Amino acid sequence: MKTSRTTTEILKRLHQLYPETECTLDIDEDPFHLLCRAVLSAQCTDVRVNQVSEVLFAEYPTYEDFLSAGQEKIGEIIKPCGFWKVKSSYLYESAVLLKEQFHGELPKDAQELEKFPGVGRKVANLLVSELFGIPAIVVDTHCMRVSGRLGLSSGKNPATIEKELMKILPEEEWAPFGHRMVDHGRAVCTARAPKCDACLLSDVCPKKGVASKSKGEAVKRSGHSSKKV
Numbered sequence: 187m188k189t190s191r192t193t194t195e196i197l198k199r200l201h202q203l204y205p206e207t208e209c210t211l212d213i214d215e216d217p218f219h220l221l222c223r224a225v226l227s228a229q230c231t232d233v234r235v236n237q238v239s240e241v242l243f244a245e246y247p248t249y250e251d252f253l254s255a256g257q258e259k260i261g262e263i264i265k266p267c268g269f270w271k272v273k274s275s276y277l278y279e280s281a282v283l284l285k286e287q288f289h290g291e292l293p294k295d296a297q298e299l300e301k302f303p304g305v306g307r308k309v310a311n312l313l314v315s316e317l318f319g320i321p322a323i324v325v326d327t328h329c330m331r332v333s334g335r336l337g338l339s340s341g342k343n344p345a346t347i348e349k350e351l352m353k354i355l356p357e358e359e360w361a362p363f364g365h366r367m368v369d370h371g372r373a374v375c376t377a378r379a380p381k382c383d384a385c386l387l388s389d390v391c392p393k394k395g396v397a398s399k400s401k402g403e404a405v406k407r408s409g410h411s412s413k414k415v
């Protein structure tokens with residue numbers, strides 16, 4: 187695969203800006219925990235998810251403990267993450283599925299992972315890349331917006347954007363690129379008021395100074411409504 191000079195330059199600058207990038211959800215020795223955190227993170231901040239999940243896993247450390255506790259008790263703890271009724275059902279049903287179909291071991295395949303309730307392509311990609319080191323791009327709202335503004339993607343939905351990015355980025359960049367899109371999207375290239383004047387990528391960005399004037403684009407591309415994440 188040949189990466190264009192501009193794409194290579196963008197990657198270089200992103201490395202410079204966010205050298206130590208990583209997943210902002212906590213990751214521990216139990217793969218099931220990351221699945222739970224990712225499900226809890228829908229329309230909730232990662233900081234809050236990390237706080238709440240610490241309490242949750244202190245009380246119920248394993249998926250078997252989830253099964254013994256039941257959905258209601260899980261729900262009581264995860265309330266601060268919002269949408270606790272649906273999320274607690276997802277977590278409980280995930281524990282059931284993990285036991286009944288996967289004998290307690292999380293599958294290493296994104297399509298298999300999408301069988302878990304609340305797990306869509308984005309979370310499945312996060313899980314395979316973070317837990318099993320399989321190259322995958324997590325296309326979330328930041329990645330959609332920032333990669334679009336930078337001219338690296340033009341698709342309107344995560345699946346298309348993922349394919350576009352996979353074509354132009356080297357495999358080893360897929361996972362860290364997704365994290366760096368989140369870093370840049372939070373710190374500089376925000377949805378409504380991107381700080382183009384302070385952006386290290388401004389000279390290679392076709393949307394420099396334009397993105398903030400196009401409110402519709404910002405709001406539309408930052409939309410987050412799917413149930414599966």
Ligand code: SF4
Pocket residue numbers: 335336374375376380381382383385386387388391392393394395397
């Ligand atoms: S120049 Fe502006 S629109 Fe382009 S990446 Fe930087 S902040 Fe975003």
